[in-house]
Amino acid sequence: MLDERSEADPRTFRTATRGETVPTVPPASTAARETAVDVTALLERGRTLATPVLRAAVDRLAPPMDTVAAYHFGWIDAEGNPADGDGGKAVRPALAVLSAEVTEAAPEVGIPGAVAVELVHNFSLLHDDLMDGDEQRRHRDTVWKVHGPAQAILVGDALMALANEILLELGTVEAGRATRRLTTATRALIDGQAQDISYEHRDRVSVAECLEMEGNKTGALLACACSIGAVLGGADDHTADTLEKYGYHLGLAFQAVDDLLGIWGDPVATGKQTWSDLRQRKKSLPVVAALAAGGQASERLGEILAADAKSSDFENFSEEEFAARAALIEEAGGRDWTAEEARRQHRIALDALDEIRMPDRVRAQFVALADFVVVRKR
């Protein structure tokens, strides 16, 4: 993880108290950094505002889709009993309601946007898990595994349509503009998944291709989350575009951290297996960067991964074998490159915030959320 490298590189993240880490890179806005921001409270606010509306939206689905969706969101278990599932970090709802405040509107103005973005995000999870054959999500069996492929397709479809419904029933010009941006993000999500699938069948993927795919799969919807509240609050296109720029690069920073956690993350924190992305042969940023780096370790890694791709025994590889691959990726520079890429994208995101006017308090909260996203451990 990023914080493990703090000794080696003073520009990177230092370990703070209580196991948290903060970036030591110069902040985009020093004034903003000086305002104390309670990120936990900010995330909690997004969740508190969005969840009841999200649940009411999902309740509109006809049976059995309402039940299947409630299972997916972690509100009930496979037997239909109430559950208190892990709803995730809820970064997107926090950003969506915060973005409404850019226009001096109340955070509540962003709620339909927060809900719509969550619905689209979960549409993509339902379909991607099925396409990828992933059996676990948030420590539970995935929907297609429990309720079958047809329900995963149907409920995913329904959530995508519901997202548009929630926005368009507002009946305002702003809602139309918000829906258009959400549709653009949805199309990007689908493009990203198409790229992800096609890359699986290729020996080599360039760093540029990997970044493009991650921009589509992660950047586009986070961009939309960061602008949708502002759009609903009446922001002009320049403001919305700039907030999207912040969100897009934040998404790329998030994904770079995710790719680091996918190889070197602590299984207890991430809820995934050790060397998770290596086991799935994922061509994530550390891998493609290591393969593109050249040099002895890079070439050796290329030979090993090419052999792995043909191996019929791959699933039975030992911990040591995956550890050896991870060590080669690190030796070739893939880990360092990805950590630096996370910092670079984080900087671009923060710089974007300085291009537009917004209340200082709101700016400080966007900065704090960006810091949170790149130092998270899961």
Added chain:
Amino acid sequence: MLDERSEADPRTFRTATRGETVPTVPPASTAARETAVDVTALLERGRTLATPVLRAAVDRLAPPMDTVAAYHFGWIDAEGNPADGDGGKAVRPALAVLSAEVTEAAPEVGIPGAVAVELVHNFSLLHDDLMDGDEQRRHRDTVWKVHGPAQAILVGDALMALANEILLELGTVEAGRATRRLTTATRALIDGQAQDISYEHRDRVSVAECLEMEGNKTGALLACACSIGAVLGGADDHTADTLEKYGYHLGLAFQAVDDLLGIWGDPVATGKQTWSDLRQRKKSLPVVAALAAGGQASERLGEILAADAKSSDFENFSEEEFAARAALIEEAGGRDWTAEEARRQHRIALDALDEIRMPDRVRAQFVALADFVVVRKR
């Protein structure tokens, strides 16, 4: 087919010249019926206006989704060579551009609506074929069969999103209203498919449940096709709602005819197997009406279908065995009931047209398309 019953019931359809049939029920608007309408030209106009825009929209998809979609639409074959596929009857595009003329707008105003409706229709075909395991559509292998389940899911998703994109990029208030109506129709489509799937696992489905499912699967999107051009042309809600009423009941009439063709249709005309819906154990209108009718034939049919549901040899049944089931459905009154239901829905559709103002020529064309839909043979 409906026209085969013309001798028995004078209120039903008489065979016209050139093998076409027209209903002899009193028309909603006698004036409208007296205007000669060339339905073939009307369908051709819809196709000519919508197809280039539809193709340009599909070209926006990232590879390989553009190719997969082009295969689905019949524009290329499985090897990627240009094909001149059966694009279907194109009733929806014809209705969408016609509906623009209700508002005295040019038919071209309805084009984005026609394209969006076609995109949603084809999204549902892609996903439904996969969920239902259907291997053939329009005389060709289905997308999931040729390109795999993941591509069927992805391209379906992309078409749904693209439909909204095409409308919302118009950037008008009317486009926002049109997208909202399209979203409502999309949700109904998904509800209908969910009902269809759940009914498969049940012994009995009521006539009301079957009609509700068919209203969702067929009525809602046809309703949207009939109003979307008018909405884009600035029609008020009452006009749009009434056009939807026309389209919804026309959809139910269409589906009743489809259910008749699914059992008694000529395989050469329909491109399906003989007794197609019986082979698929489909609980279509003639079946549920026959089961609900009571009496000796109805009870005997119930016993036979219950035994069929448990039979492991069902797929090897002979022509005669299916013919015997069809005869029982007819004897119990399921065929007559469904033919009368088609006429009833056709009448409701035509009556709706009289509730709103529109140019006489446009009204006559709506009437002619409604007549065409209920007398078609495929």
